[in-house]
Amino acid sequence: MRSDLPLAGNRSSSLVTVLVGVMVFLAVLAAAGGLALNNVLDRWTHDVAGNLTAQIPPVPGLGEDARAATDARVARALEVLDAYPGVAAARALTEDELVTLIEPWIGSGEVLNDLPMPRLIDITMRPDALPGLDPGAMAQVLRTAVPGATLDEHRLWLSRLLDLGEAVGWLGVTVVLVVGLATAVAVVHATLAGLSTHRPVIEVLHMIGAQDDYIARQFAAHALRQGLKGGAGGFMLALPALAGLGLLAGRVKGGLVPTVGLSVLDWIVLTLLPFAAAGLVMLTARLTVLRTLARMP
Amino acid sequence: MMREMGENWGNRPPDSEAVVQFDQVGLRYDLGPEIFRDIGFSLPGGSFHFLTGSSGAGKSSLLGLCYLALRPTRGAVTLFGRDVTRAPRAALPRLRRRMGVVFQDFRLINHLSAMDNVALPLRVAGVSETDIRHHVPELLAWVGLADHLDARPPTLSGGQKQRVAIARAVINRPDLLLADEPTGNVDDRIAMRLLHLFEELNKMGTTVLIATHNEQLVRRFPYPRLHLDQGGLTLHPVGSEPWNGGGTARRSTDRPYP
Ligand SMILES: Nc1ncnc2c1ncn2[C@@H]1O[C@H](COP(=O)(O)OP(=O)(O)OP(=O)(O)O)[C@@H](O)[C@H]1O
Ligand SMILES: [Mg+2]
Numbered sequence A: 001m002r003s004d005l006p007l008a009g010n011r012s013s014s015l016v017t018v019l020v021g022v023m024v025f026l027a028v029l030a031a032a033g034g035l036a037l038n039n040v041l042d043r044w045t046h047d048v049a050g051n052l053t054a055q056i057p058p059v060p061g062l063g064e065d066a067r068a069a070t071d072a073r074v075a076r077a078l079e080v081l082d083a084y085p086g087v088a089a090a091r092a093l094t095e096d097e098l099v100t101l102i103e104p105w106i107g108s109g110e111v112l113n114d115l116p117m118p119r120l121i122d123i124t125m126r127p128d129a130l131p132g133l134d135p136g137a138m139a140q141v142l143r144t145a146v147p148g149a150t151l152d153e154h155r156l157w158l159s160r161l162l163d164l165g166e167a168v169g170w171l172g173v174t175v176v177l178v179v180g181l182a183t184a185v186a187v188v189h190a191t192l193a194g195l196s197t198h199r200p201v202i203e204v205l206h207m208i209g210a211q212d213d214y215i216a217r218q219f220a221a222h223a224l225r226q227g228l229k230g231g232a233g234g235f236m237l238a239l240p241a242l243a244g245l246g247l248l249a250g251r252v253k254g255g256l257v258p259t260v261g262l263s264v265l266d267w268i269v270l271t272l273l274p275f276a277a278a279g280l281v282m283l284t285a286r287l288t289v290l291r292t293l294a295r296m297p
Numbered sequence B: 001m002m003r004e005m006g007e008n009w010g011n012r013p014p015d016s017e018a019v020v021q022f023d024q025v026g027l028r029y030d031l032g033p034e035i036f037r038d039i040g041f042s043l044p045g046g047s048f049h050f051l052t053g054s055s056g057a058g059k060s061s062l063l064g065l066c067y068l069a070l071r072p073t074r075g076a077v078t079l080f081g082r083d084v085t086r087a088p089r090a091a092l093p094r095l096r097r098r099m100g101v102v103f104q105d106f107r108l109i110n111h112l113s114a115m116d117n118v119a120l121p122l123r124v125a126g127v128s129e130t131d132i133r134h135h136v137p138e139l140l141a142w143v144g145l146a147d148h149l150d151a152r153p154p155t156l157s158g159g160q161k162q163r164v165a166i167a168r169a170v171i172n173r174p175d176l177l178l179a180d181e182p183t184g185n186v187d188d189r190i191a192m193r194l195l196h197l198f199e200e201l202n203k204m205g206t207t208v209l210i211a212t213h214n215e216q217l218v219r220r221f222p223y224p225r226l227h228l229d230q231g232g233l234t235l236h237p238v239g240s241e242p243w244n245g246g247g248t249a250r251r252s253t254d255r256p257y258p
Helices: A011-047 A064-083 A095-106 A110-114 A135-145 A154-197 A199-207 A212-252 A264-294 B059-066 B089-096 B114-124 B129-142 B158-170 B188-203 B215-220 B247-253
Strands: A052-056 A087-092 A119-125 A150-152 B018-028 B034-044 B048-053 B074-079 B099-102 B176-180 B207-211 B225-229 B232-236
Touching: A011 A154, A011 A212, A011 A264, A052 A064, A052 A135, A064 A087, A064 A119, A064 A135, A135 A150, A154 A199, A154 A212, A154 A264, A199 A212, A199 B089, A199 B114, A212 A264, B018 B059, B018 B207, B034 B059, B034 B074, B034 B207, B034 B232, B048 B059, B048 B188, B048 B215, B059 B074, B059 B176, B059 B207, B099 B158, B114 B129, B114 B158, B129 B158, B158 B176, B158 B188, B176 B188, B188 B207, B188 B215
Parallel strands: B048 B207, B048 B225, B099 B176, B176 B207
Antiparallel strands: A052 A119, A052 A150, A087 A119, B018 B034, B018 B074, B225 B232
16 A cells, blocks of 8 residues: 555564564464363363272282172272262273273283283362362372272373463463553554654645545554564464474373374464454554544644 | 625636635634734635735735634634534545645655655545546646656755645645745746646636735736735725735725625
């Protein structure tokens, strides 16, 4: 769009470009983190129901007696766990489920039937009981009832890690909002500076019959250019940072953490961020001009 | 109001409706002295007037009231039949688009070329770029600036700037042309040419008001003259001697206006 005002060479408008860049950079990282975390959380809640797993060692031996003795241990453990404060459900995994779990490591076949297998109990806690839960004390109670029983808390650990991740995500959102606010202030400042620098030209435009909107459009177009420039810069800088984080997250996987990744839809959301930022910058400039001109005689 | 004077109002029969009308207008800047005391006059549609008065008499101020840069302290200003004394801001652009103004200090935009300066009123009014590229160079050529289309005002002489300012004022064929010393910086030949341009516009219906110090010009063109003196306004019909009056006989034809 052609312009009657030399808005370019303004120093505070390059500040706007830099701030939009910073804002988009942070926003892309925060949004990517949040989206990836969401994906992990989705998959996690899908794969595993409970928060804790109890492991009951089998009674040695292959006969029916040994099996019955193991079943008794499991029953005893379930009894203790059901009574434990805060437990919503405790369920022993069936042998079939156990086989599916172990298959990947041992392979299927008769050998499974002959092995004395530890039994697993899937424990789901009431959400309100989770924060105050002391897994050590719980394990102690379980061991007293069934010697050799252990409590596997890595899932609890992971869910707490995800909570932490979510908190970090919110922190990111807050930082983006703060930088966004700073950007808005800078845009208002740059626009007001431009309005006062070009006041004589604006007066002439008014005398010639220009509506406020004609002048506001020029400022808005300029602000949009600054915003797009900054947004593109911030986005470009965020890409290598994302790649680096992705690499680190990839190394973590292997264990119980599901693979971290972004879907196509996530990428579309990320790509929209610089445009959204530029749009906000444009709108801020426009409103600033219209409000200021409305007060002019 | 002015019809009973039976004078030559330009080359067009006077319209019944006044394009500009002042009623008991008073003006003062802040706490300064009154510049105008109850002045009143009206410019019928299609009329042509000079506006004279010594330096500081208030010619620019009177034009400023007409192009709505100033609001009267007292009284009423009517433009195109509409009382604009207290017109809302939003109503001003429409009124201003019907006027062309040549400012005493030109008020060209320094970073825009002569072309773009002249094109401004058209752009502001949303005229297509094709039309702009057609009309603007034509007019600039007419005022003798065909070789300076791309020149920026700071690189132009005073007279050249003045002609750009005039081209900008007339490019959209305004209903009302207000010119403040439009020939102050040009030689006689160009001054005549510019006056003829104003006459051409006037023939097509534009109401013209020209503030000037140039006695010769006023003498040479047969148009009535509004004269400002000591905060008052008097109308001098065609043929009356400008400045310090010319003999008692003439003076009797000068009467306070209205
Ligand atoms: N912005 C202003 N603030 C205060 N006083 C002003 C302002 N503009 C003009 N004046 C005063 O108003 C009076 C009329 O000024 P104006 O510019 O209208 O005169 P003029 O007839 O156009 O003079 P010139 O022929 O020198 O251009 C002067 O006394 C001037 O000092
Ligand atoms: Mg003046």
